[in-house]
Each structure stands twice: as C-alpha cells, then as structure tokens.
C-alpha cells in the first residue's frame with residue numbers, strides 16, 4: 001500500500017506540476033482598486049467547462065461579458081439566491097453594508113470566484129476587474145490561473161465621464177458602441193455625446209426634419225480648416241458631401257446599449273451659440289438689423305424671438321424622450337454676444353430689462369433651466385453660463401484651467417460641478433512633442449500630465465460633498481476625421497483619467513501605473529484599439 005500511495009502522490013504531483021505551468025496572472029488592474037489583499041491559497045484554475053452562477057436576470061449581461069471573455073465551454077446557470085457557495089464563478093447581489101454604490105467585492109479562492117455588489121453597475125465593475133486579471137489574449141485564457149485574493153473596490157467620483165464630439169466629424173454607430181465598451185472597460189460611467197455644433201447637426205428631430213436633412217451634410221472643401229467649413233450641402237449640389245446623423249432608432253439602440261452597461265448617455269444640444277448650422281436650416285431664426293436684414297450668421301440664437309425658444313423646446317422634448325439621463329447638457333460655451341448688441345430685437349430686450357449681454361445669456365439659459373426642471377431634469381452647461389445671473393440649479397461643466405478659486409466660487413454659489421480642465425483633460429491636444437504627431441488642435445497634454453493632475457483639492461471635496469459630481473475628459477474632433485484617429489487621441493490617456501476618476505487619491509502612483517501599462521496595451525491590441533505609442537515618448 002505504501003508503494004501505491006507513493007505512486008499516487010507522484011502522479012498527483014506530476015499532474016499538479018503540469019497545472020503549475022499555467023501562467024499566474026499579475027494583479028494589474030486599471031483603475032487601481034481601493035484594496036487588494038492576497039490570500040496565499042492555491043490559485044483558481046480556469047477550467048473550460050465551468051459554470052457562471054447568477055441569481056436573477058439583471059445579472060445576465062455582465063455574466064455574458066464574462067462568458068464571452070472566458071470562451072470555451074462556459075455556461076451561465078440561474079440559481080436560487082438562497083443557495084450558498086459554489087465552485088465556479090458566482091455573481092451575487094449583496095446586502096453587505098461595507099459595499100458602496102457602484103462598488104463590488106471580488107473574492108478568488110481555489111475553487112470559487114464570487115463577485116458581489118448592491119447594484120448592476122457594481123457587478124459590471126467586478127466583472128471588468130476579473131477580466132483584467134485574465135490574460136488579454138483569448139487564446140491563453142483556457143490555460144490561465146488566477147491568484148487567490150479579495151478586492152474591495154468602489155469609485156471616488158459618481159461622475160466619471162468621457163466626451164465625444166460627433167458634430168465636427170460624424171462617427172458611426174458601431175464605433176460609438178466600441179467607445180462605450182471601452183468606457184466600461186475603464187470603469188467610466190458617463191458618455192457625453194456632443195451631438196450638435198456649428199458645422200453639423202447629428203440627431204434626428206422628427207418635428208424639425210430639416211435639422212438633419214440639411215444640417216447633417218456639408219460640402220467637402222480641402223482648402224478650409226475643418227471648423228471653418230460649415231457650408232451646408234443641399235440636395236442637387238454636384239459637389240461631394242460629407243457628414244451623417246443618428247436616427248432616433250440609432251439613438252435608442254446606443255442608449256439601451258450603454259444603459260445595460262451602467263453607463264449614462266449625456267446628450268448635448270448647443271445653445272445659445274455654436275449653432276451656425278441651425279440658421280442655415282432656418283434662416284428666419286437669424287438676428288436682424290434695424291432695416292430687418294439678416295446679420296451675419298455667427299451661430300447665436302436671437303434671445304428676443306419666441307421662435308428661438310419654440311424650436312429648442314421642441315428639440316429638448318424629443319431629446320428627453322430619447323435620453324433617460326437626469327442631466328441634459330445645453331452647451332453655453334463661447335457665445336459671441338455681439339449678435340445681441342447689434343440685433344434690433346435683442347436691443348429692445350436689453351433696453352427694457354437693463355440687461356448686460358451676459359444677462360441676456362442668463363435670460364436665455366435660465367429659460368431652459370426652468371424648462372428642464374419642469375420636466376424633472378437638470379440642466380448642465382459649460383462654465384461660461386456662470387456669467388450674468390445664472391440659476392444655482394444649473395450644473396456646471398468647467399473647462400477652464402482648473403484654478404481652485406474658480407471651482408470654489410461656483411460650488412459656493414450652489415452649483416454642482418464636473419471638472420474637464422482644458423489644459424489637461426482635452427484629448428484633442430498633442431500627447432508628445434514628436435514632430436511625427438498627426439496634426440492636432442494644439443496644446444500639449446501628456447499621459448504623465450493627465451495622470452498626475454489632481455482635479456479637486458481635498459478641502460474642496462470635503463467642503464462641498466455631493467455638489468462635487470466628478471471629472472471628465474473631452475474629445476473634440478476638428479482634427480479627427482476617422483474613428484482610428486479618435487482612438488489614437490483617447491487611448492491610453494483615458495486610462496490615466498480613469499485612475500483619477502475611480503481610484504482613491506492616495507492610491508494614485510505613477511510608477512505603479514507604468515508597470516501596469518504593458519498589460520493594458522495587450523488588452524488594447526486584442527480589442528483592436530489604435531492607441532498612441534507616442535504617448536510613452538516622454539518616458540523613454
């Protein structure tokens with residue numbers, strides 16, 4: 001019997017040494033979790049016919065992502081929530097009070113993996129972390145093993161945004177979905193869809209079809225800078241046209257896709273400026289001089305014309321129907337107020353109310369703040385809407401250079417804030433000083449700068465609590481005429497943004513982040529992301 005036992009032990013140790021060849025993955029998760037504790041047990045070995053257990057259908061989608069990631073013969077099985085531990089992988093709704101909103105616990109033991117959360121976003125976040133513990137190469141997954149550990153994790157900010165300008169250059173729906181997948185991969189939760197700007201209207205509005213019939217197409221002109229080129233293409237024009245728009249069906253599809261992943265889609269409809277294209281569609285909305293002739297089209301709505309409010313209300317009604325987001329973004333940036341001081345109608349308003357041009361802007365913007373509140377939504381706008389006399393109920397997206405005093409002032413006035421500092425979180429800026437960079441808007445915002453930037457001083461975060469919604473990066477596409485170029489500008493800087501948005505302040509560590517980069521790039525490669533290798537140039 002002794003020989004027999006020795007034989008069995010030898011066989012077992014041969015077998016387990018084969019299993020030890022399995023590659024143990026490093027614990028490289030971006031954004032860095034709140035806490036990771038190693039358990040020093042034998043690793044969990046991926047077995048290609050294991051089971052993913054869920055207890056209700058709300059868990060189906062995160063479970064499916066896991067299933068697709070794991071490949072092989074994995075199956076999802078619905079079980080009774082009262083059943084306790086299983087071998088295999090389980091997603092659980094937890095009532096454990098130590099788990100925060102959108103947070104999760106991930107426990108990996110030798111025989112089991114359990115992801116628990118209060119809410120579906122939390123489960124997604126747990127699945128994303130687990131996914132990052134697996135090999136990036138799907139071919140290696142079936143031979144992977146995972147280190148035993150406990151992760152407790154939750155986000156620093158409730159608003160972790162990434163923006164995309166689809167007005168300057170239209171981006172097709174499949175790319176928008178890929179973008180949303182990548183937001184989810186980085187645990188970002190707001191997709192800010194900049195649907196309207198001076199040179200292109202990208203959202204179908206049933207009550208005003210001209211907005212896309214005319215406003216979505218422009219003439220291609222090689223000799224113009226992209227943002228100067230807002231000559232609209234009209235049917236019958238023999239010149240080549242460029243552009244596109246999203247039908248309401250497309251929008252519903254994108255919103256449903258994002259919502260399932262716990263991502264809010266924030267729509268932006270620009271007013272009262274950046275709207276040249278609207279006045280190409282409806283010339284009668286333009287500002288007029290004393291003789292009744294149109295003033296030059298500088299893309300600003302007349303503030304003393306009922307039709308301006310009517311069309312925008314019609315648009316916002318359809319927007320609210322399409323987007324469940326609590327916030328609706330109304331733009332409000334860079335309004336050229338000279339229209340109002342020259343327009344015969346607006347001059348009357350200014351005289352009657354003794355308004356400064358800034359107060360005309362507030363008059364216009366506050367109308368939509370009330371309108372959106374009457375519809376149980378909240379208005380958000382770029383920080384220029386603070387000029388004049390803005391209602392404190394308006395939330396501010398601040399794109400100034402992140403001066404603590406400015407941020408403090410708007411919070412003191414009672415506004416909620418999202419910081420998108422224009423010198424750092426503008427991903428249309430160059431990411432290296434290499435002369436081989438493709439043309440960009442200007443400025444320099446390196447991966448290191450994005451990483452090291454600290455958005456809110458601790459005192460501000462402590463003082464203003466929930467008014468501090470979070471942070472976001474913006475991707476303006478004047479110089480990005482293809483989705484590959486968007487990817488080049490956004491990745492990997494989005495990963496640096498994600499650590500500031502998610503990880504606790506004290507967990508941000510550039511040297512740790514750089515160690516995690518090779519693996520991140522592996523994921524980007526397998527997800528076919530055209531990231532910018534030049535982003536690492538300052539490191540080399």
Ligand code: TNX
Nearest residue numbers: 333334382399426428441476
């Ligand atoms: C300013 S930031 C803009 C955009 C431009 C961007 C280029 C903001 C609200 N407005 O219209 O695309 O700069 O960086």
